[in-house]
Amino acid sequence: MSVVVANRLSKMYQVAEKEPGLAGTLRHFVARRYKQIAAVREVSFELGEGEIVGFLGPNGAGKTTTLKMLTGLLYPTSGRAQVLGYVPHERRSGFLKQITLVMGNKAQLIWDLPVLDTLRVNAAVYEIPEVEYKKRVAQFAEMLAIEDILTQPVRKLSLGQRMKAELLASLLHHPRVLFLDEPTLGLDVNAQVAVRDFVRSYARERGATVLLTSHYMADIEALAERVILIHEGRLLFDGGLETLLDRFAPYKEVRLDLAEPAPAGAFDAFGEGVDFEGRSVRLLVTKERLTGVVAALLERFEVRDLTVDEPPLEEVIGRIFAAGAV
Amino acid sequence: MSALTAKMRTLLSVYYAYMLEYRAEIVFWVLGGLVPFFFMAAWSEAARQGHTAYTPGEYERYFFAVFIARQLAIVWANWTFSDWVRTGKLSFHLLQPLDPAWRILADHAAERGVRLPMLALIGLVFALLFPGALVWPGWAPLLLGLAASTLAFLLSFLVAYSVGLLSFWFEDATEIFELWYVLMLFFSGMLAPLSLYPEAVQRAVYYTPFPHLVYLPASYWSGLEPADPRGFAVLGFWALVFFAVARLLWRAGRRRFSAMGA
Amino acid sequence: MRYWRVLFRNLATWLSAEMAYREDFLAAVLTALITTAGRVFALWGMFTAGVDFGGWRFEEALLVVGAAVVLMGAFAGLVEPNLSAFSRRVFQGTLDFVFLKPLDTQFLIMFERVSLWGLPDLVAGTWLIVAAAQRLGLSLAAVLALLGGLGCAALLFYLLAFGAALVAVRSMYVSNLLHFLAAFLQAAQYPATAYGRGFRWIFTFFVPVYWMTQVPVEVVLGRVSGALFLALGFWLALALAASRLALRLAMRSYTSASS
Numbered sequence: 001m002s003v004v005v006a007n008r009l010s011k012m013y014q015v016a017e018k019e020p021g022l023a024g025t026l027r028h029f030v031a032r033r034y035k036q037i038a039a040v041r042e043v044s045f046e047l048g049e050g051e052i053v054g055f056l057g058p059n060g061a062g063k064t065t066t067l068k069m070l071t072g073l074l075y076p077t078s079g080r081a082q083v084l085g086y087v088p089h090e091r092r093s094g095f096l097k098q099i100t101l102v103m104g105n106k107a108q109l110i111w112d113l114p115v116l117d118t119l120r121v122n123a124a125v126y127e128i129p130e131v132e133y134k135k136r137v138a139q140f141a142e143m144l145a146i147e148d149i150l151t152q153p154v155r156k157l158s159l160g161q162r163m164k165a166e167l168l169a170s171l172l173h174h175p176r177v178l179f180l181d182e183p184t185l186g187l188d189v190n191a192q193v194a195v196r197d198f199v200r201s202y203a204r205e206r207g208a209t210v211l212l213t214s215h216y217m218a219d220i221e222a223l224a225e226r227v228i229l230i231h232e233g234r235l236l237f238d239g240g241l242e243t244l245l246d247r248f249a250p251y252k253e254v255r256l257d258l259a260e261p262a263p264a265g266a267f268d269a270f271g272e273g274v275d276f277e278g279r280s281v282r283l284l285v286t287k288e289r290l291t292g293v294v295a296a297l298l299e300r301f302e303v304r305d306l307t308v309d310e311p312p313l314e315e316v317i318g319r320i321f322a323a324g325a326v
Numbered sequence: 327m328s329a330l331t332a333k334m335r336t337l338l339s340v341y342y343a344y345m346l347e348y349r350a351e352i353v354f355w356v357l358g359g360l361v362p363f364f365f366m367a368a369w370s371e372a373a374r375q376g377h378t379a380y381t382p383g384e385y386e387r388y389f390f391a392v393f394i395a396r397q398l399a400i401v402w403a404n405w406t407f408s409d410w411v412r413t414g415k416l417s418f419h420l421l422q423p424l425d426p427a428w429r430i431l432a433d434h435a436a437e438r439g440v441r442l443p444m445l446a447l448i449g450l451v452f453a454l455l456f457p458g459a460l461v462w463p464g465w466a467p468l469l470l471g472l473a474a475s476t477l478a479f480l481l482s483f484l485v486a487y488s489v490g491l492l493s494f495w496f497e498d499a500t501e502i503f504e505l506w507y508v509l510m511l512f513f514s515g516m517l518a519p520l521s522l523y524p525e526a527v528q529r530a531v532y533y534t535p536f537p538h539l540v541y542l543p544a545s546y547w548s549g550l551e552p553a554d555p556r557g558f559a560v561l562g563f564w565a566l567v568f569f570a571v572a573r574l575l576w577r578a579g580r581r582r583f584s585a586m587g588a
Numbered sequence: 589m590r591y592w593r594v595l596f597r598n599l600a601t602w603l604s605a606e607m608a609y610r611e612d613f614l615a616a617v618l619t620a621l622i623t624t625a626g627r628v629f630a631l632w633g634m635f636t637a638g639v640d641f642g643g644w645r646f647e648e649a650l651l652v653v654g655a656a657v658v659l660m661g662a663f664a665g666l667v668e669p670n671l672s673a674f675s676r677r678v679f680q681g682t683l684d685f686v687f688l689k690p691l692d693t694q695f696l697i698m699f700e701r702v703s704l705w706g707l708p709d710l711v712a713g714t715w716l717i718v719a720a721a722q723r724l725g726l727s728l729a730a731v732l733a734l735l736g737g738l739g740c741a742a743l744l745f746y747l748l749a750f751g752a753a754l755v756a757v758r759s760m761y762v763s764n765l766l767h768f769l770a771a772f773l774q775a776a777q778y779p780a781t782a783y784g785r786g787f788r789w790i791f792t793f794f795v796p797v798y799w800m801t802q803v804p805v806e807v808v809l810g811r812v813s814g815a816l817f818l819a820l821g822f823w824l825a826l827a828l829a830a831s832r833l834a835l836r837l838a839m840r841s842y843t844s845a846s847s
Contacts, residue, residue, distance in 0.1 A: 068417070071421060072420070072421075073417050073420055073421070073583070074583070075581055091420065093423040096421060096422060096423040097423055099421070100421070101417070101418075101421055103414075103417070106413075106414050106415070106417065106418070107415075108415070108418035110340070110344060112344060112347040112348070113340065113343055113344050113347065117340045117343060117344070118340075120336055120339075120340055121336055121337060121340050122422075123336070124332060124333045124335075124336035124337065125333055125422045125423065125424045126422070126423065127329055127332075127333075153347075
């Protein structure tokens with residue numbers, strides 16, 4: 001049985017339009033014009049028990065809107081959302097106790113109090129018994145390495161510490177379904193890795209289902225085997241990470257280390273996305289041409305080192321979105 | 327029910343700690359509420375020159391009671407709720423299996439815990455500055471006044487919360503609550519004892535909540551005029567009305583809640 | 589000149605931002621109407637109930653009410669929004685952006701924005717003044733002089749609030765402190781003779797609202813010499829100098845945002 005179901009989910013927004021300047025302001029004050037904007041259009045997918053799925057799309061693609069419909073914060077304009085057999089926007093207590101939503105750009109922690117106070121509130125709200133609560137806090141704090149900051153006021157914490165504490169607070173009630181919206185936003189590499197590791201071990205240990213959006217492809221690569229792509233509110237792709245690369249990136253990345261500097265433009269004929277810096281060169285070459293190009297390169301230049309690799313996921317995704325609908 | 331009690335107990339203790347962090351702000355907030363004493367000064371000065379219905383001492387006792395009644399019923403639920411909508415914090419509260427109203431109620435109740443000692447201190451200073459002004463009202467009037475004040479607080483809270491819920495529709499709803507506040511300022515006895523108002527005005531506003539919000543507890547405490555127990559019924563009626571309004575707005579508002587970018 | 593342009597731009601931007609809240613503005617207008625009616629009614633009630641204003645006539649006292657309402661408008665429109673924003677900036681660490689701009693820091697803090705919510709009170713207060721002046725037979729010049737004096741008074745009040753905010757801003761959000769200061773404007777709506785001696789002393793020297801409403805009105809009524817306007821100017825210059833010094837000292841110990 002699917003844990004999360006999105007069936008032709010759509011969300012329209014009404015947005016008031018306003019021109020700049022005083023005249024525009026006055027007109028806006030007297031008579032308003034509205035515009036319909038489709039944030040999500042007929043998006044369908046299903047997630048199985050224990051799956052970790054990356055949810056990708058450029059800014060404004062409709063990721064957050066979709067997550068909010070699945071967590072019951074937004075009513076879908078049309079279509080059906082179902083999570084753990086519940087209709088999210090009915091906000092049944094049984095549903096709310098089994099899910100969580102983490103937003104990297106929002107804070108639920110009480111700003112002027114120590115983290116522990118927010119945790120205490122959450123324990124009460126989710127009716128977690130005292131002993132169990134202590135056990136979970138100790139376990140999570142250790143996994144996240146934040147044992148010593150729990151008694152500090154939230155405003156004194158660094159961004160990374162705060163995000164870890166947010167995660168702790170959001171997972172305290174052992175949710176079965178995790179919706180993570182940019183959980184690593186703005187964090188340094190160490191903190192990103194820590195958050196990632198925590199999510200992975202939590203999901204593995206409890207068999208939780210995770211739907212995760214992130215701008216950092218490293219998050220997706222590390223956590224998800226399956227990705228869902230949306231663009232301008234529409235579903236572009238849903239499948240394995242490998243399939244995505246095969247389908248959308250029929251390229252290989254060729255890196256050269258030259259013995260002598262070559263003139264600029266010398267490599268334009270060999271492939272796309274030429275990145276040229278002194279003696280090191282980077283090219284994207286289609287798979288069909290790969291053998292020929294490598295041979296030609298070795299023949300034409302004095303090459304010290306040559307590697308052929310999968311291109312970075314960022315670049316693949318970027319190309320897909322730049323190309324628009326597929 | 328006991329689950330809710332347990333939740334409220336934790337919320338209260340955490341919000342008490344939270345409000346303690348803001349004690350300096352609360353001091354100034356309390357001091358900003360000293361306005362009734364300005365009117366006390368004007369009325370008792372008038373009384374000293376022998377022109378009005380009561381003695382200076384009676385005015386002092388009355389306006390002190392007004393001050394306390396006002397302080398105990400102060401609410402900001404509209405502000406908190408609007409802020410949650412604006413900053414998107416509401417999302418977190420919607421995700422939890424607890425109606426956000428309880429959180430805001432706990433927040434208000436806990437704040438009273440920080441405010442009360444300050445009020446006691448002001449009472450002490452007042453007693454020193456105006457010797458003889460404070461008279462023990464007796465147990466029954468004291469408790470009845472407290473009951474009236476609690477009811478007035480609940481009603482104010484429900485009105486403020488309803489106004490806060492309007493943020494689902496209007497991006498900013500702060501000024502709407504000002505209307506309530508202004509009507510209260512003029513018709514609740516904060517400027518002058520209501521008995522000094524023209525009869526026609528007294529009659530016209532009798533069934534609105536305003537003449538009872540402050541005047542009812544203040545009458546019990548100060549004994550200036552006999553308190554009108556029918557005020558309880560009026561306050562109770564309006565509290566039920568606004569409870570229903572808040573529930574309706576909550577239901578309709580959630581349906582409307584569009585959290586795009588918020 | 590540059591300052592005027594920045595000022596105008598700031599005001600226009602914020603006005604247009606706030607006009608987006610249409611319903612709220614209508615509520616503010618309604619509130620101002622009720623409040624103004626209530627104030628006149630309350631003053632009339634005090635007169636009939638026997639409060640003695642030390643020989644003031646009703647219309648004369650109404651001028652003082654109008655003056656106080658104008659100041660309340662200035663408070664809601666300018667003082668409160670800017671100083672609250674200042675306080676938020678200190679806590680969020682975005683005050684640095686203000687320091688980086690090549691304009692006077694105090695000017696930027698004090699005139700960064702304007703709130704539409706002050707407008708209804710400004711209009712209502714001016715209207716009260718004009719109506720009272722007409723019934724008293726005052727000249728247009730007198731009304732303009734009064735409004736000019738009130739402009740100075742508003743600035744004086746603003747500078748006092750700014751100074752208080754500067755002292756408090758590192759340890760708390762200043763909006764409640766401002767609420768406290770604004771309470772004195774409630775007292776300033778009646779001639780100081782209405783109060784007992786202790787209160788009069790407070791309003792003259794501690795939070796000098798006496799200078800802000802009653803003095804300009806009395807000058808215009810010809811009760812006291814116009815030289816008192818000079819005294820108001822003196823207070824203003826003093827407050828300006830003191831606030832600039834205070835800002836300089838505060839900036840010296842400013843350590844940017846602490847997380």
